Amino acid sequence: MSDCIFCKIAGGEVPAEIVYQDDQIVGFKDIRPVAPVHILLIPRKHIPDLTAITPEDAELIGRLHLAAVKVAADQGLAERGFRLVNNCKAEGGQVVYHLHFHLLGGRQMRTLG
Numbered sequence: 001m002s003d004c005i006f007c008k009i010a011g012g013e014v015p016a017e018i019v020y021q022d023d024q025i026v027g028f029k030d031i032r033p034v035a036p037v038h039i040l041l042i043p044r045k046h047i048p049d050l051t052a053i054t055p056e057d058a059e060l061i062g063r064l065h066l067a068a069v070k071v072a073a074d075q076g077l078a079e080r081g082f083r084l085v086n087n088c089k090a091e092g093g094q095v096v097y098h099l100h101f102h103l104l105g106g107r108q109m110r111t112l113g
């Protein structure tokens with residue numbers, strides 16, 4: 001069995017506030033939100049980080065973005081805008097090694113860094 005917390009969330013073994021799911025993607029609220037809207041979008045497939053994607057994952061990554069846009073619209077962010085972030089590996093600030101994108105919104109975002 002996988003030891004990955006996000007695989008467990010996708011599999012329903014660990015509870016989360018799920019806001020989106022389909023056959024390939026799950027979206028759920030971040031447990032430590034840094035914005036009024038802070039949702040994580042993950043593939044059900046365990047991919048450790050963005051450098052591990054292959055050409056076979058191209059459609060999946062596209063679907064992740066389509067899901068992010070749908071969730072953003074559901075959260076009332078379609079007109080206001082939002083930020084979609086991937087933290088990749090140590091210097092990118094990645095903590096959980098299951099690929100995920102942070103959907104952040106509901107407040108003005110500042111410069112990166």
Ligand code: AMP
Binds near residue numbers: 033094
């Ligand atoms: P990252 O630094 O990009 O790896 O971000 C990992 C994110 O996962 C952080 O924002 C955490 O607050 C969030 N997180 C960790 N465990 C959980 C969990 N069980 N449910 C929801 N969010 C989580």
Ligand code: ZN
Binds near residue numbers: 002004005047
């Ligand atoms: Zn995983």
